[in-house]
Amino acid sequence: MTGQLPRRHLLLDSFSRSAAELTQALETAGFVPTLLGAVQRIVHADFVMVFGYRGSDQPQLLGDTLDRERHRVIAEDYINGPYLLDPFYQLVEDGRREGCFRLHDIAPDRFRQSEYFRTHYKRTGIGEEVGFVFDAGRGVTGVASVARWTSSPAFARDELDLLQTLGPAIGAFCGRHWSRISRAVLVSDEAARANAVSALEDFAGGILSARERQIMTMILQGHSTQSLAHHLDISPGTVKIHRKNVYRKLNISTQAELFAAYLAFVQVRGGGAGLFPGGYTKQRPSPR
Known part of the structure; x- marks a missing residue:
């Protein structure tokens, strides 16, 4: 039936x-x-x-x-x-x-x-x-x-x-x-909250401008030059200039290097050891 x-x-x-x-x-x-x-x-x-x-x-x-x-x-x-x-x-x-x-x-x-x-x-x-x-x-x-x-x-x-x-x-x-x-x-303890990772806001904060960090974040997320220009209401040429400046200031030349640098920063912020995607090894701070 x-x-x-x-x-x-x-x-x-x-x-x-x-x-x-x-x-x-x-x-x-x-x-x-x-x-x-x-x-x-x-x-x-x-x-x-x-x-x-x-x-x-x-x-x-x-x-x-x-x-x-x-x-x-x-x-x-x-x-x-x-x-x-x-x-x-x-x-x-x-x-x-x-x-x-x-x-x-x-x-x-x-x-x-x-x-x-x-x-x-x-x-x-x-x-x-x-x-x-x-x-x-x-x-x-x-x-x-x-x-x-x-x-x-x-x-x-x-x-x-x-x-x-x-x-x-x-x-x-x-x-x-x-x-x-x-x-x-769902409730984190105070120690966990103290280690909250705001890496996309803090990464290269002393090196990159706020706009450059924004560009860097959107590059890592997968936005093309055209998409970046559309979302930020700037020209594709301006996007390329910002991206070039990001790479120059961080002394890198590829998105893979940018991602690796970002992961290394997150690892230091998070503390502890372990293996991250792509084989990047988390480093512990050196004992003093």
Whole structure:
């Protein structure tokens, strides 16, 4: 009988079952896997990852369905600095608190040519990503990303439309789940807040002008000369002059060197040791 129902009835049945399961999973460790299952009833998705953002603090991983190795590459490396160049982070920084967004639609025009993409994002193996932005409470904005690997096909237009339709419900479930447990999960201690990374504001602050730091940031995020000129309302020639001055003052000649210098700065600001995307090794301050 069920298989003979119109498609809209089948989708409604799937959503109803998912809503019941998500309600039961609220405030439990099974919420994120249940969220993935709910989405998979409607469209194909390979995994889910959820991050919480508050200002320029390092984001907190709220949950994922990744295996151990992919968790290290996608989640842990991301938190160590590259997140500052992530289009979803920028979306939240720009004030977005809810909605459903496809990474392809919010990324800069040269995102796939950016050093962030080549050095970090490409290593993740993520082919497609749709993020549900929600209010997690206590000043934290969450992004629950539903994603596909590069081995899976891109989201079709009707699939994206379905995800957009699900957006308000997914955002509401996520907001309810994490706002209820925010005291335990989302509140950073004072030491962590003291180490909050505002690298894109502070990097080369004693060397570059405010405009040059702005240009540098947008280059790292993946904006082309034309996109920079459009967003900043200046000529492409002026953009090129600023970029040349940035490279000269930092004694570099490529975007790869700029990205490496930026990561080195973030590593010093964050403290501790570890391996960053692309093999850049975090250095501890020398003992005195």
